[in-house]
Structure formats: structure tokens, C-alpha cells
Amino acid sequence: MKIRIILKEMKMEEKPIRFDEEVLHRILYTYKKRYPKLLKEFSFSLSGTYPYSQLLERILIRAKISRTLKTTNPDFEEVQLSKNTSLYVEERIETEFLEEYSKSDLDILKNIGKDIKRTLAEA
Amino acid sequence: MSLESEINEFTKSYYDELPLFEIREPKVIHFTKIGTHLFTEPEISIIDLPLIQRLRYILQLGPAYNVYPTARHSRFEHTLGVSIRILQMWEALEKNGSLNLLSQMKRKKIIQNLRIASLLHDIGHGPFSHVSEVVLNDFTSIENATIKEAAKPHEVIGYYIIKSDIMGNYLDRLNNFYHISINQDEIANYLIKKTKQDETQYIADLLNGEIDADKLDYIYRDSYFSGVELSFQIDRLLYALIIDKVPGTTKKKLMLSERGILPFEQLLFSKIVLYSSIYHHQKIRAIDNMIIAILRRLIECEIPVNGKEIESPVDFLRLDDSDILNLKTTDEKINELCSSLKKRRTFKRSLVISYKTIDIEKDEFIQNKMFDFLQYAEYPREIRRLNKILAERIGKGCTEYDVAIDLPIPPTLPAATQRIIKDGNKYLPMADIFPHKDWLDAYISNKWFGYVFATEKFREDAKKEGKELIEERFKIKLTSEAENLAKLS
Numbered sequence: 001m002k003i004r005i006i007l008k009e010m011k012m013e014e015k016p017i018r019f020d021e022e023v024l025h026r027i028l029y030t031y032k033k034r035y036p037k038l039l040k041e042f043s044f045s046l047s048g049t050y051p052y053s054q055l056l057e058r059i060l061i062r063a064k065i066s067r068t069l070k071t072t073n074p075d076f077e078e079v080q081l082s083k084n085t086s087l088y089v090e091e092r093i094e095t096e097f098l099e100e101y102s103k104s105d106l107d108i109l110k111n112i113g114k115d116i117k118r119t120l121a122e123a
Numbered sequence: 124m125s126l127e128s129e130i131n132e133f134t135k136s137y138y139d140e141l142p143l144f145e146i147r148e149p150k151v152i153h154f155t156k157i158g159t160h161l162f163t164e165p166e167i168s169i170i171d172l173p174l175i176q177r178l179r180y181i182l183q184l185g186p187a188y189n190v191y192p193t194a195r196h197s198r199f200e201h202t203l204g205v206s207i208r209i210l211q212m213w214e215a216l217e218k219n220g221s222l223n224l225l226s227q228m229k230r231k232k233i234i235q236n237l238r239i240a241s242l243l244h245d246i247g248h249g250p251f252s253h254v255s256e257v258v259l260n261d262f263t264s265i266e267n268a269t270i271k272e273a274a275k276p277h278e279v280i281g282y283y284i285i286k287s288d289i290m291g292n293y294l295d296r297l298n299n300f301y302h303i304s305i306n307q308d309e310i311a312n313y314l315i316k317k318t319k320q321d322e323t324q325y326i327a328d329l330l331n332g333e334i335d336a337d338k339l340d341y342i343y344r345d346s347y348f349s350g351v352e353l354s355f356q357i358d359r360l361l362y363a364l365i366i367d368k369v370p371g372t373t374k375k376k377l378m379l380s381e382r383g384i385l386p387f388e389q390l391l392f393s394k395i396v397l398y399s400s401i402y403h404h405q406k407i408r409a410i411d412n413m414i415i416a417i418l419r420r421l422i423e424c425e426i427p428v429n430g431k432e433i434e435s436p437v438d439f440l441r442l443d444d445s446d447i448l449n450l451k452t453t454d455e456k457i458n459e460l461c462s463s464l465k466k467r468r469t470f471k472r473s474l475v476i477s478y479k480t481i482d483i484e485k486d487e488f489i490q491n492k493m494f495d496f497l498q499y500a501e502y503p504r505e506i507r508r509l510n511k512i513l514a515e516r517i518g519k520g521c522t523e524y525d526v527a528i529d530l531p532i533p534p535t536l537p538a539a540t541q542r543i544i545k546d547g548n549k550y551l552p553m554a555d556i557f558p559h560k561d562w563l564d565a566y567i568s569n570k571w572f573g574y575v576f577a578t579e580k581f582r583e584d585a586k587k588e589g590k591e592l593i594e595e596r597f598k599i600k601l602t603s604e605a606e607n608l609a610k611l612s
Contacts, residue, residue: 022552065493
């Protein structure tokens with residue numbers, strides 16, 4: 001639920017973006033330190049060259065298995081969200097999220113998505 | 124009581140005092156394929172501990188021998204194999220000059236600690252290895268501990284066993300008798316990828332890292348003993364091992380020079396192929412789910428095994444595979460499941476779930492609905508609830524122990540995205556050299572299958588009710604391919 005809200009904010013439904021998982025792990029880790037309760041289920045191993053969450057990677061693979069997240073070019077470098085994901089997230093996922101969390105929590109997740117999008121664009 | 128305290132209490136009551144075996148000379152142990160190897164006196168003393176001997180009766184691949192008859196290697200052989208691989212990795216680092224800055228004495232101490240840690244690295248496993256980990260995750264104490272330590276259930280349990288008072292007392296006696304200096308905290312930390320200082324991260328990496336002795340042993344061993352032949356050049360990988368600093372930090376990690384790219388590729392591919400051919404093989408998943416059903420029923424109905432009920436994760440440490448296979452209880456359902464296991468009368472597929480078996484026409488949200496469904500794999504208690512609902516819908520005496528909705532956890536490849544390949548002055552992840560990670564993700568997403576399993580008696584009903592349940596609950600319509608792939612005639 002949370003990762004899908006983040007992915008939606010990365011605005012990659014219309015246009016594919018170059019994807020770097022390291023950036024996602026790093027930014028989520030930074031936010032986990034600031035908002036541990038909101039991101040309580042994500043644990044990070046600090047033994048590698050960047051903070052790594054196995055749960056985040058599993059979710060991203062499931063996004064690919066379900067084709068919610070698709071690779072779009074032969075080099076596998078760019079990914080795109082499936083059509084209508086934004087609508088689905090807005091209508092269903094965000095509503096479900098707000099049953100358990102606050103509006104400010106939702107805004108934090110959206111900011112994570114925007115941060116990741118910005119960082120990937122700058123890279 | 125926290126998991127750490129529970130394990131401390133358990134080790135006190137179960138092992139009383141760990142016996143210190145006074146071994147007078149090193150021993151030579153012979154292995155198929157990997158040859159003859161020497162184990163020191165304190166290592167033999169550790170190997171003789173009941174904690175390690177128990178691993179002889181826990182198979183590395185759980186019930187996979189039902190599909191691959193020769194896959195009968197145990198956690199015990201693997202444990203010894205890891206200690207051999209770790210020594211080979213260490214010697215490779217010595218040869219290529221990576222350890223030159225360390226004194227001879229320091230090197231000796233580190234490798235002594237690493238060898239002992241590798242002998243102890245799997246002591247947290249329950250019966251049928253990773254199969255019982257699914258049930259361990261039902262316990263909140265395990266869920267909390269795995270999040271806290273960012274480690275798997277068996278790693279966390281092993282970590283707390285090593286940190287226990289009993290083990291501390293044992294290691295003190297071992298150190299005094301053999302004049303060695305095994306550090307309890309350090310070897311415990313290695314199990315969960317940690318070290319006291321960033322400068323020594325490479326030591327933990329050798330046991331539990333991106334390229335570690337555990338993987339070198341299990342990938343080779345699982346492939347060889349199952350008969351799923353894979354090409355994986357360990358010697359070539361050893362020549363490429365180096366230790367280097369992560370740029371911008373003080374962290375020293377185990378890395379690879381560019382000559383290690385090919386064997387590293389082989390390692391990554393082998394891991395994924397083992398998943399699709401063994402770990403996620405449909406028949407093995409079906410049997411895994413029967414074992415999960417047995418363990419859950421034992422817990423729910425408070426049925427004792429060897430005179431003791433399973434009330435907490437530590438109770439799994441009293442059990443091995445044979446305790447489950449030879450179980451005779453007053454509970455008919457458990458007896459039936461155990462007897463079926465031994466006779467290989469397994470659960471069978473009623474439905475196969477994948478992107479290719481769902482109706483993607485006329486539903487603009489289908490990918491997201493599928494994603495919702497797949498995410499259930501993170502919540503075993505929720506899947507269990509779905510099982511109960513499915514059994515109720517089937518009726519006719521069907522219970523949650525007769526059906527299983529199975530959404531296997533996909534394999535992850537953290538090693539592919541870590542910057543551990545040193546190419547000139549650059550530190551690259553494999554993903555930058557060739558997009559293996561994405562290629563492998565694509566491979567996984569096409570090879571991944573979920574299932575609805577059932578006993579022969581309820582197979583047809585599970586197909587019909589399973590389809591309806593998934594459609595009602597997740598708004599996902601399964602196509603006839605979901606039945607065709609299940610080979611339900």
C-alpha cells in the first residue's frame with residue numbers, strides 16, 4: 001500500500017523513467033529514521049554499500065510480477081507504471097491507507113515519491 | 124518475555140550445561156566432491172555439541188527429496204561445508220595480499236572466530252529448514268525480532284542462542300582449555316551481518332554478505348545433490364576476492380575485482396534457477412504446505428511432540444524432521460497428514476495463479492488488483508484466514524488443513540545492486556555492467572506461480588470455490604488456463 005502511493009507520486013504512468021533501486025532504498029531509509037512508526041515494517045540491513053530493505057525489494061518484484069511496474073526498453077533500464085494505477089491508488093489505496101493513518105502520514109509518503117523522482121532525474 | 128530472554132531460558136533448561144569435549148588432536152573429515160579437510164580440536168569440540176549434531180536430522184532442502192530423490196543432504200553437511208568455504212575464501216584473500224595490514228596473530232584469531240561462527244550459523248533452524256520458518260513467522264516475537272535485527276527468523280534465533288548465558292559459559296571454557304580467543308559477541312554478530320566497527324564489515328561479509336561462504340556452499344551443494352546441474356566456477360571467484368573501502372565511508376567490504384564478473388554472474392543465475400527448479404517447484408511447495416499444516420495444527424490443538432507442546436518459537440529447537448515424519452498423536456488429522464507425507468500422497472494443484480492465468484480483458488485495474496493479492500504473501504496470518512474461508516466454503520468436512528493458498532515469496536538479489544565490483548577506480552553494481560538485476564526480475568516475474576492446493580478428496584471443490592473466492596475477494600477472474608496448468612483432469 002505504502003510503496004504504491006510512493007510509486008504513484010513518481011509520475012511514471014505516462015512516461016517511463018530510468019529506475020535505480022539504490023535511490024529508493026536510500027530515500028526510504030532516510031524517511032524511516034525520521035518516521036519510524038509510519039514505516040515500521042521496513043527493516044534495513046546496513047552491511048552493504050547502501051541501506052537495503054528486503055521487504056522493499058520483494059514489493060518491487062511483486063509489482064513486476066503483477067505488471068503494475070513494467071520494463072519498457074530492451075536495456076531494461078526504464079520502467080513505467082501500468083495505466084490507471086494513479087486512479088486506483090487515489091480511489092482505493094489512499095482511502096484504505098487513511099483508515100489506519102493520518103493525512104499527514106499520506107503526505108509524507110507522497111513526499112518520498114517526489115524525492116525519489118527528483119533524485120532519479122538529477123542522476 | 125522477549126525472544127532473547129526466552130531463548131536464554133530455553134538453552135538453560137534444555138541443555139543444562141554444554142559439554143566441553145576434550146579433543147586431543149585435529150581430525151580429518153572426508154567429503155564427496157569437496158575432498159578431505161582438517162578440523163582443529165576446538166572445532167571438533169563444537170561440532171560434537173548437541174546443537175550441531177541436531178542438524179544431521181534437518182534436511183537442507185526440506186522435503187525436496189520427494190521430487191529429487193538424491194536431495195537428502197542435511198544442514199550438518201552444509202555447516203561443515205560453509206566452514207571449509209570460509210577458510211578457502213580467507214586463504215584467497217591472504218594470497219592476493221588483501222590481509223597484509225593485519226598481523227599474523229590477528230589473522231589467526233579472525234579465522235578461528237569465523238570458522239566457529241560458520242559451524243554455528245544454522246543452529247536456529249527448525250524442522251524441514253525454511254518450511255518451519257513460515258510458521259515461526261506466526262509468532263509476534265519473531266516478527267518483532269526479525270524487523271529489529273533486519274535478519275531472517277533462523278538467523279535471529281541462532282544469534283540469540285550464541286548470545287545466551289549457556290553459550291557464554293561454554294565459550295569461556297573452550298577458550299581456556301584450547302588457549303584460543305573466540306569472541307561470543309563477534310561470532311553472534313556475524314550471523315546477522317553485523318560487526319562492531321565498519322572497518323571490519325568484510326569479516327561478517329565472508330559468512331553472510333553479497334558473496335559469502337554460505338551461498339558458495341549451498342548453491343553448489345543443492346545443485347549437486349539434487350541433480351540440477353549448474354555451472355558455477357568457485358575457484359575463479361576466489362581469485363577475484365578483494366577487500367576495499369566503500370567510497371566516502373570507513374566501511375571495508377568484501378568485493379570483487381573485475382575478473383570476478385563471470386563467476387558472480389553464474390552465482391546470481393544459479394540462485395534464480397534453483398528457485399524455479401527446486402525451491403519453488405510446485406510439488407515441493409505442495410508438500411511444504413502439508414508440513415506447515417501439521418505444525419499449525421500441533422500449535423492450535425496444543426498437541427505435545429516428544430512430551431512438550433509448541434508454545435513458542437523456541438520449542439522448534441527441540442524438533443527435527445524425523446520428529447514430524449514419525450509423529451503419532453491422538454489427533455486424526457495430524458496422523459493422516461503425517462502418514463500421507465510418508466507415502467507421498469501429497470496435496471495437489473487445484474489452481475495455478477500467475478499473470479498469465481488471470482483475465483486481463485475489460486478490467487483497467489487488473490494489474491493493481493493482482494498486486495493487492497500478491498501482497499498477501501507478506502501476511503501469513505491473512506493467508507491462513509483465507510484458507511479457513513476456503514475450507515468453510517467447500518464444506519463437506521473440509522478443514523484449513525486440507526487446502527492451501529500458496530503465494531511463494533519471490534527470491535531477491537541484493538548482491539546485484541550493491542557496488543562491490545571494483546573496476547579501475549570505480550565501484551560498480553552488477554546492474555551497471557549488464558542489467559542482470561532487471562533481466563532476472565523479468566525472469567522471476569515470468570516464472571513465478573501461486574497455487575491453490577488441496578487433498579485429492581477436495582481438489583475439484585477447491586478449484587471451484589478457490590476461483591470464486593479469489594474473484595469475490597480480489598475481483599480477479601482466473602481463466603481456464605489456471606485449471607489447465609493445474610492438470611486437473
